Structure formats: structure tokens, C-alpha cells
Amino acid sequence: MAAPQTARRVQRYDTASLLAVAVRVFTERGYDGTSMEDLARAAGVSKSSIYHHVDGKEHLLHLALERALDPLFAVLEEPAATQGPALARLEHVLRREVEVLVAELPYVTLLLRVRGNTETERWALQRRRDFDAAVAALAARAAQEGDLRADLDPALVTRLVFGMINSVVEWYRPKSARGGGAGSRAETDGLADAVLALALDGLRAR
Amino acid sequence: MAAPQTARRVQRYDTASLLAVAVRVFTERGYDGTSMEDLARAAGVSKSSIYHHVDGKEHLLHLALERALDPLFAVLEEPAATQGPALARLEHVLRREVEVLVAELPYVTLLLRVRGNTETERWALQRRRDFDAAVAALAARAAQEGDLRADLDPALVTRLVFGMINSVVEWYRPKSARGGGAGSRAETDGLADAVLALALDGLRAR
Numbered sequence: 143m144a145a146p147q148t149a150r151r152v153q154r155y156d157t158a159s160l161l162a163v164a165v166r167v168f169t170e171r172g173y174d175g176t177s178m179e180d181l182a183r184a185a186g187v188s189k190s191s192i193y194h195h196v197d198g199k200e201h202l203l204h205l206a207l208e209r210a211l212d213p214l215f216a217v218l219e220e221p222a223a224t225q226g227p228a229l230a231r232l233e234h235v236l237r238r239e240v241e242v243l244v245a246e247l248p249y250v251t252l253l254l255r256v257r258g259n260t261e262t263e264r265w266a267l268q269r270r271r272d273f274d275a276a277v278a279a280l281a282a283r284a285a286q287e288g289d290l291r292a293d294l295d296p297a298l299v300t301r302l303v304f305g306m307i308n309s310v311v312e313w314y315r316p317k318s319a320r321g322g323g324a325g326s327r328a329e330t331d332g333l334a335d336a337v338l339a340l341a342l343d344g345l346r347a348r
Numbered sequence: 349m350a351a352p353q354t355a356r357r358v359q360r361y362d363t364a365s366l367l368a369v370a371v372r373v374f375t376e377r378g379y380d381g382t383s384m385e386d387l388a389r390a391a392g393v394s395k396s397s398i399y400h401h402v403d404g405k406e407h408l409l410h411l412a413l414e415r416a417l418d419p420l421f422a423v424l425e426e427p428a429a430t431q432g433p434a435l436a437r438l439e440h441v442l443r444r445e446v447e448v449l450v451a452e453l454p455y456v457t458l459l460l461r462v463r464g465n466t467e468t469e470r471w472a473l474q475r476r477r478d479f480d481a482a483v484a485a486l487a488a489r490a491a492q493e494g495d496l497r498a499d500l501d502p503a504l505v506t507r508l509v510f511g512m513i514n515s516v517v518e519w520y521r522p523k524s525a526r527g528g529g530a531g532s533r534a535e536t537d538g539l540a541d542a543v544l545a546l547a548l549d550g551l552r553a554r
Contacts, residue, residue: 175381229552281551291553298542299551305515306508313507336504344550345487345505346435347497 157195160185161209164202165248173203174259200262207256207266210249213242214273228283229290233338235277236307240334243310244325251311274304303341310337363401366391367415370408371454379409380465406468413462413472416455417479419448424482434489435496439544441483442513446540449516450531457517480510509547516543 163185167176178199182189196202217223222234243250253270256263278300284290314333316325369391373382384405388395402408423429428440449456459476462469484506490496520539522531 172378172381175378285553289553290551294542294545294551295538298539299546301519302512302515302542302546303551305518306512309508309511309515312511332501333504336500336508339500340505340508340547340550342550342552344546344548345496345500345509346548347491347495 157205160187160192160195161202161206162248165206165252168203168206169248169252169255172255173199173257173263200260203260204262204265206249207253207262207269210242210246210253211266211269211273213246214239215269217242218273218276227289228280228287232277232280232284232290233342235280236303236338236341237334239277239307240310240337241330243307244314244316244330244333247311247314254308254311274300277304306341307337363411366393366398366401367408367412368454371412371458374409374412375454375458375461378461379405379463379469406466409458409466410468410471412455413459413468413475416448416452416459417472417475419452420445420479421475423448424479433495434486434493438483438486438490438496439548441486442509442544442547443540445483445513446516446543447536449513450520450522450536450539453517453520460514460517480506483510512547513543 160181164176164181167180167184171180176199178189178192181199181202182192185192192202196205217235217238220234220238223231223238225231253266256266256270258264258267278296281290281300281303282296285292285296310333316329366387370387373386373390377386382405384395384398387405387408388398391398398408402411423441423444426440426444429437429444431437459472462472462476464470464473484502487496487506487509488502491498491502516539522535
């Protein structure tokens with residue numbers, strides 16, 4: 143089912159394809175440890191043809207991190223995230239967060255490994271903190287509305303729930319994925335169901 | 349409260365102190381990216397004085413990973429982990445896992461970042477899989493005994509609970525820690541309580 147060789151060669155010069163290569167190399171070697179030479183070699187193109195698409199390594203990092211951050215922030219604007227009881231909004235956001243994570247797995251993986259050595263990395267860390275704060279505020283609101291228990295430190299449990307969700311990038315490899323695709327709808331639903339069941343109701347039999 | 353300078357200098361040449369430096373450098377730069385020169389520079393000693401203690405870089409990695417793995421496996425042998433209903437044994441193991449993680453934070457952090465490029469790394473990954481399988485078996489047993497819900501895929505929820513616990517190394521910095529210490533008993537208890545409350549009963553108000 144491979145694409146024709148010529149189509150592949152043309153595609154290699156797309157910014158999106160360059161980004162897919164860059165995100166893989168950044169994740170494998172670390173951003174600091176990756177040179178423009180490494181990127182050119184991995185993409186099978188010259189450095190100058192990379193500069194035809196982007197200003198440099200940090201520009202590529204910025205584009206890659208946007209591809210994770212933009213859909214996450216878009217979730218917060220969806221009607222189901224902004225209307226109704228806070229618990230239902232929280233459930234929607236966590237479910238959609240899992241979906242974005244699966245759909246943009248390599249990009250979210252890179253986002254979660256960002257260190258903060260450059261301006262772009264610090265910007266991404268701040269955006270992550272903003273996203274986490276928005277979800278934590280929703281959880282606090284749901285506790286105020288009496289739908290979430292109030293006996294646990296909200297900051298602590300928010301960290302733990304994010305830890306659980308973010309761990310998905312470490313081990314989740316969609317069974318149904320083809321060539322780096324995102325897996326089937328049913329598979330993603332099953333994962334999101336398990337995350338919500340565990341976070342809201344826990345493992346104990348009732 | 350700093351130790352006298354001379355005591356520090358002597359201490360630097362202990363294997364334990366060398367290990368503390370090595371684990372920090374391995375975690376910062378990655379094991380592959382760390383040379384014996386890097387380790388000698390970070391420890392403030394010569395390469396030959398490192399070879400006085402260990403056979404080389406991989407030996408240091410092995411010792412560091414043992415310091416995380418040995419106490420984790422010791423937990424599985426404790427009476428409270430081997431006697432009684434499976435749910436109580438599971439609770440004990442998860443609580444003690446959090447305690448080991450906090451007590452040996454830098455070593456468990458390194459363990460969780462191991463890739464598998466060397467024999468020692470592959471050995472550590474196998475030991476991690478063995479530990480995870482032992483805990484997953486305990487969870488399966490608790491479900492058979494009717495104490496854990498049976499409607500969730502056990503492999504999936506085990507991954508998620510480990511993800512939640514392992515995420516602790518990413519963000520937990522004990523408030524009461526001095527000079528890399530492990531934090532107070534009460535603080536560790538609070539963290540373990542939150543992990544167990546979330547994993548077993550979830551966030552929903554009842």
C-alpha cells in the first residue's frame with residue numbers, strides 16, 4: 143500500500159512532511175541535541191531546501207508544538223466545554239484531550255518533553271500551564287457545584303489526572319494505525335472511556 | 349547546615365556520592381549522551397578515580413537502576429503484599445510504590461527514562477515489565493475476588509494507574525526536602541493517600 147515513489151519524493155518537500163520528520167528527530171535525540179544537518183539527513187534533503195520552508199530549527203519546533211497546542215486550546219472553546227454543569231464540561235474536555243493526544247501523538251509527545259532552554263520551549267511550557275490551569279479551574283468549579291469530592295487537594299489530583307492522561311504518549315500505540323495514523327474511532331473511544339471511568343469512579347467494585 | 353568542606357571532599361569519592369552525581373548527569377544529558385569525561389567533570393574527580401570505584405559508565409548505570417529496582421521488588425515480598433485479600437495487598441503495594449518513588453526520586457526518574465540501547469537498559473526494562481506484571485496480576489486477582497470492577501480492560505487500567513504514579517517523578521518536589529532529601533513522612537503519606545483515593549474511588553462526589 144506504499145505511495146508511488148515519485149509522490150513520496152514530492153511530498154518530502156512539504157512543510158507538513160518536514161515537520162513530521164523534525165518531530166521524530168527532536169523526540170529521539172532531544173531538541174538541543176538535534177542540528178539542522180541531522181534534520182536534513184533525516185528528511186533526505188539539503189539544509190537550504192529546509193530553509194526554503196522555515197527560518198530554522200526553532201521555527202520547526204514552534205510549528206510542531208503549535209500542532210499539539212492549538213487543538214488542545216480549541217477544545218476549551220467548544221460549546222460542550224463552555225455550557226452546562228462544570229462536571230459535564232470537565233468530562234468533555236478530558237475526553238477530547240485524550241482524542242487530541244491520540245490524533246497528534248508525536249506532537250503531544252514532543253510537547254510533554256519540552257525542557258525550557260529556548261524562548262519557544264518556554265512559550266510552550268507557559269501554554270501547557272495555561273491549559274492545565276483552565277482544566278483545574280473546571281475541576282474546582284465542579285467541586286463547588288458538589289459533583290466532585292472536596293476532600294482531596296485539587297492541585298494534587300489535577301496533577302495526577304494529567305499524569306495519567308499524559309502517560310498515554312509513553313505506551314499507547316494504536317492497533318489500527320497505518321503508517322503513523324491515529325487509530326480507529328472505537329479504539330480512541332475505549333481509551334477515553336477508561337480514562338474517564340478511572341478518574342471519576344475509580345477501580346473499586348460497587 | 350552545610351557539611352564541613354573536608355568531609356564533603358572525602359565524601360565525593362564514595363561510590364554512593366559518585367552514583368548521585370551520575371544519576372543527575374544521566375538524567376540531564378541522557379545515558380547515551382554522557383561520557384566518562386562528563387561524569388568526571390561533574391563529580392570534580394579524575395576519570396581514573398571513577399575507575400577505582402566502578403568498571404565504567406554502564407556499571408554506574410546498573411548500580412543506579414538497582415537502587416530503584418531493588419526496593420520496588422522488596423515491596424512485593426513484604427507480608428502485607430503476600431497475605432490477605434488481593435485488594436488490600438494491591439493497596440499496600442501501590443502505597444509502598446509511591447513511597448519508594450519519593451525516597452529514591454532521582455533513581456526512579458532515571459529508571460523511567462531508560463530506552464533499551466544497552467544490555468543494562470534492556471535488563472532494567474525487563475525488570476520494570478516484571479514488576480508491572482506482578483502488580484497487574486494482583487489487580488486481576490482483586491477483580492476475581494469481586495473487590496475491583498470487572499468492566500474495564502485490566503491491562504489498560506493498569507497502564508493508566510502506573511502512568512498516574514510514574515508521573516509523580518515529573519512534578520513532585522517534596523516541600524520539606526533538604527539537599528535532595530526525600531520529604532517528610534506526612535507529605536509522602538498525603539501523596540500516597542491521594543493516589544489510592546483517585547485510583548480506587550475516583551473524583552466523583554458520592
